[in-house]
Amino acid sequence: MTRIQYQECIDACLESMNACNYSYVSSLKEYDLASLRESMRLDRECADICSYAVQAMTRQSPFVAGILRLCAEICEACADESSKHIHTHCQECIDACRRCAEACRLISDAVKVYA
Amino acid sequence: MTRIQYQECIDACLESMNACNYSYVSSLKEYDLASLRESMRLDRECADICSYAVQAMTRQSPFVAGILRLCAEICEACADESSKHIHTHCQECIDACRRCAEACRLISDAVKVYA
Amino acid sequence: MTRIQYQECIDACLESMNACNYSYVSSLKEYDLASLRESMRLDRECADICSYAVQAMTRQSPFVAGILRLCAEICEACADESSKHIHTHCQECIDACRRCAEACRLISDAVKVYA
Amino acid sequence: MTRIQYQECIDACLESMNACNYSYVSSLKEYDLASLRESMRLDRECADICSYAVQAMTRQSPFVAGILRLCAEICEACADESSKHIHTHCQECIDACRRCAEACRLISDAVKVYA
Numbered sequence: 001m002t003r004i005q006y007q008e009c010i011d012a013c014l015e016s017m018n019a020c021n022y023s024y025v026s027s028l029k030e031y032d033l034a035s036l037r038e039s040m041r042l043d044r045e046c047a048d049i050c051s052y053a054v055q056a057m058t059r060q061s062p063f064v065a066g067i068l069r070l071c072a073e074i075c076e077a078c079a080d081e082s083s084k085h086i087h088t089h090c091q092e093c094i095d096a097c098r099r100c101a102e103a104c105r106l107i108s109d110a111v112k113v114y115a
Numbered sequence: 116m117t118r119i120q121y122q123e124c125i126d127a128c129l130e131s132m133n134a135c136n137y138s139y140v141s142s143l144k145e146y147d148l149a150s151l152r153e154s155m156r157l158d159r160e161c162a163d164i165c166s167y168a169v170q171a172m173t174r175q176s177p178f179v180a181g182i183l184r185l186c187a188e189i190c191e192a193c194a195d196e197s198s199k200h201i202h203t204h205c206q207e208c209i210d211a212c213r214r215c216a217e218a219c220r221l222i223s224d225a226v227k228v229y230a
Numbered sequence: 231m232t233r234i235q236y237q238e239c240i241d242a243c244l245e246s247m248n249a250c251n252y253s254y255v256s257s258l259k260e261y262d263l264a265s266l267r268e269s270m271r272l273d274r275e276c277a278d279i280c281s282y283a284v285q286a287m288t289r290q291s292p293f294v295a296g297i298l299r300l301c302a303e304i305c306e307a308c309a310d311e312s313s314k315h316i317h318t319h320c321q322e323c324i325d326a327c328r329r330c331a332e333a334c335r336l337i338s339d340a341v342k343v344y345a
Numbered sequence: 346m347t348r349i350q351y352q353e354c355i356d357a358c359l360e361s362m363n364a365c366n367y368s369y370v371s372s373l374k375e376y377d378l379a380s381l382r383e384s385m386r387l388d389r390e391c392a393d394i395c396s397y398a399v400q401a402m403t404r405q406s407p408f409v410a411g412i413l414r415l416c417a418e419i420c421e422a423c424a425d426e427s428s429k430h431i432h433t434h435c436q437e438c439i440d441a442c443r444r445c446a447e448a449c450r451l452i453s454d455a456v457k458v459y460a
């Protein structure tokens with residue numbers, strides 16, 4: 001994979017990280033933050049793995065396949081949790097996380113596993 | 116600072132991380148990598164702090180000022196080292212790192228230090 | 231600085247990261263988590279910079295001085311916020327963060343700035 | 346899993362990160378660093394995922410199983426590559442990485458996958 005082939009997935013990861021971190025800081029300001037406990041927890045998890053995935057792709061890590069599979073799994077879990085909440089920042093998270101999961105799967109299926 | 120105000124700096128950090136990581140993996144393939152020891156070392160340092168800075172901005176960290184000052188310092192050091200080498204990937208690093216340092220200083224000067 | 235000279239500071243950073251992350255996940259389970267908003271936010275910031283500082287020390291980063299100064303600053307802020315709360319996990323945070331800030335300052339004062 | 350149950354794995358990850366980063370900086374100083382290209386590349390990969398795994402365990406991430414499986418895979422690859430080199434820092438890496446891989450598998454097999 002070259003830098004150009006990764007670009008779409010890098011962009012999707014950045015948007016997901018951005019949406020998750022925005023939802024996280026927004027949740028911390030919400031009146032009903034008690035209902036957002038699990039959402040906040042997953043927002044942080046998702047932002048962290050997306051950030052990790054971006055770095056891994058830009059340095060052409062030989063482990064991109066495994067890293068992106070993990071990223072897709074965490075994005076899906078975050079999207080599922082976000083879909084339980086009506087807050088705008090949660091709704092924005094769903095789309096960004098689902099798109100990211102899809103982009104990650106596309107690459108991880110295409111990349112040969114390190115061996 | 117809002118997400119929108121950070122966007123230019125986030126983009127500059129991403130380009131710098133990308134250029135540094137590309138230069139890093141390219142250096143590992145060079146015939147004369149012995150001459151690129153310090154450059155490779157600083158590429159990794161610079162990519163890591165740029166990645167950190169991006170996450171910090173997207174989560175609206177109260178410590179953005181200090182983080183971006185540090186990022187600017189490391190970007191400058193990486194650009195200085197890269198300017199000693201004629202390889203294309205080193206030359207690309209110089210511009211990306213200098214632009215990033217400038218963008219980081221602009222924000223860190225504007226943001227009130229956490230107190 | 232050698233690995234051995236960093237060891238005490240590495241340990242202090244690890245304890246601080248551990249205490250902050252424990253306080254973070256504990257806060258998410260608290261009945262009164264609304265009162266812990268700022269504490270949770272700083273716990274994450276502190277855990278992240280401590281983790282970053284540990285990696286930087288183990289790879290003998292030439293920017294350790296600046297990184298540890300930043301780490302000390304964030305640890306102090308986290309300790310100050312934690313001291314406003316009576317929860318056991320917050321109290322544990324205070325000590326770990328203050329010790330870490332002290333250890334970071336000791337090293338950052340001793341290390342020559344990269345130049 | 347509690348903090349105490351993770352402790353052995355956290356320690357193994359820290360030792361692996363430490364050994365990999367030490368081998369990385371030592372490789373950069375070697376006369377024959379050209380023969381250590383792949384080793385340096387994997388040292389960085391391994392140090393990064395170990396650092397990530399430590400943070401994930403201290404914040405009781407619900408994705409610890411997947412993260413540690415990935416960490417074990419990368420540790421094994423790094424140990425395999427290190428075993429091709431006679432340098433002391435490479436030999437130290439083998440043991441640390443193998444122990445870490447084993448500790449990660451022990452936990453990831455025990456932890457229920459997030460669902």
